[in-house]
Amino acid sequence: MNQMKIAVAGASGRMGHMLIEAIEQADDARLAGALDVAAAPGIGTDAAAFLGKTSGVLIESDLATSLANAEFLIDFTRPEGTLKHLEYCAAHGVKMIIGTTGFDDAGKAAIAAAAKKTAIMFAPNMSVGVNVTMKLLELAARNFSHGYDIEIIEAHHRHKVDAPSGTALQMGEVIAAALGRKLDDVAVYAREGVTGARDPSSIGFAAIRGGDIVGDHTVLFAGDGERIEISHKSSSRVHYAHGSLRAARFLRDKVTGLYDMQDVLGLKN
Numbered sequence: 152m153n154q155m156k157i158a159v160a161g162a163s164g165r166m167g168h169m170l171i172e173a174i175e176q177a178d179d180a181r182l183a184g185a186l187d188v189a190a191a192p193g194i195g196t197d198a199a200a201f202l203g204k205t206s207g208v209l210i211e212s213d214l215a216t217s218l219a220n221a222e223f224l225i226d227f228t229r230p231e232g233t234l235k236h237l238e239y240c241a242a243h244g245v246k247m248i249i250g251t252t253g254f255d256d257a258g259k260a261a262i263a264a265a266a267k268k269t270a271i272m273f274a275p276n277m278s279v280g281v282n283v284t285m286k287l288l289e290l291a292a293r294n295f296s297h298g299y300d301i302e303i304i305e306a307h308h309r310h311k312v313d314a315p316s317g318t319a320l321q322m323g324e325v326i327a328a329a330l331g332r333k334l335d336d337v338a339v340y341a342r343e344g345v346t347g348a349r350d351p352s353s354i355g356f357a358a359i360r361g362g363d364i365v366g367d368h369t370v371l372f373a374g375d376g377e378r379i380e381i382s383h384k385s386s387s388r389v390h391y392a393h394g395s396l397r398a399a400r401f402l403r404d405k406v407t408g409l410y411d412m413q414d415v416l417g418l419k420n
């Protein structure tokens with residue numbers, strides 16, 4: 152079997168390490184490149200050194216060098232980094248799995264445009280559990296459309312730089328679509344001072360940051376005399392890495408197109 156040749160961006164990051172370990176363990180994949188910012192301390196060292204192993208792949212900051220032998224780039228970095236990598240991948244037919252969160256509308260449009268030139272899987276959460284939870288939320292939202300106030304609460308580690316999380320925003324999108332609302336019209340991202348009574352059509356967000364919390368998401372449907380909570384809690388990042396490899400396998404026979412984890416997992420209606 153031909154192994155998938157996969158490069159990893161953000162090779163020294165939390166997800167970068169998880170991905171390199173998962174690729175090293177997979178029979179059908181091999182590490183083909185490791186990319187990081189020029190100032191990263193690991194530049195020039197073996198990408199698997201943190202595992203006490205030698206992969207033969209050095210961490211590089213030059214895109215052309217690190218992607219020279221790659222068929223896929225798995226990118227969990229920052230929007231500005233991903234968008235730079237995207238241009239190169241679109242021009243050179245390198246398929247992308249994008250896990251980075253925090254894009255603005257222009258960034259998302261750039262990803263959609265690049266998908267006309269190469270195959271891209273873009274999702275704020277690669278976990279099977281989270282993506283099945285999205286389907287549960289659709290069902291719940293349709294059935295709690297009246298008389299239930301909807302609040303999305305997420306908690307992450309102290310290093311996370313964007314809020315609300317990409318997953319919380321996607322949960323909001325899924326719920327708003329199921330209710331026939333537009334998230335931009337109904338989202339409430341902060342409350343302080345005299346806010347007035349709650350608008351029943353609103354979807355509220357609350358973001359907690361602290362310690363080493365990997366990623367918790369809860370959607371609360373608060374009615375009269377009852378509350379329903381749908382929660383997903385991550386205790387490790389390993390499932391994000393395994394989801395990313397599943398996405399690479401899904402993209403193997405794709406040349407162009409924009410896909411998400413619902414496509415990868417066969418969860419689209």
Ligand SMILES: NC(=O)C1=CN([C@@H]2O[C@H](COP(=O)(O)OP(=O)(O)OC[C@H]3O[C@@H](n4cnc5c(N)ncnc54)[C@H](OP(=O)(O)O)[C@@H]3O)[C@@H](O)[C@H]2O)C=CC1
Pocket residue numbers: 160161162163164165166167187188190191192227228229231232233249250251252253274275276277278317391
């Ligand atoms: N879709 C999913 O399932 C998941 C998504 N994520 C998302 O992935 C992203 C990364 O998360 P995490 O691994 O925890 O973050 P880290 O900060 O641990 O890692 C990010 C890596 O990207 C590098 N980097 C930073 N800026 C740039 C840039 N401009 N260009 C290229 N590389 C850059 C960092 O280098 P340096 O440290 O030197 O700055 C670091 O190596 C976040 O957006 C997060 O929300 C996270 C987990 C799961």
Ligand SMILES: O=C(O)C1=N[C@H](C(=O)O)C[C@H](O)C1
Pocket residue numbers: 252275276307311315316317318319365366367
């Ligand atoms: O930054 C993280 O850690 C995570 N980010 C993603 C998000 O913003 O939804 C996914 C997961 O929650 C971990």
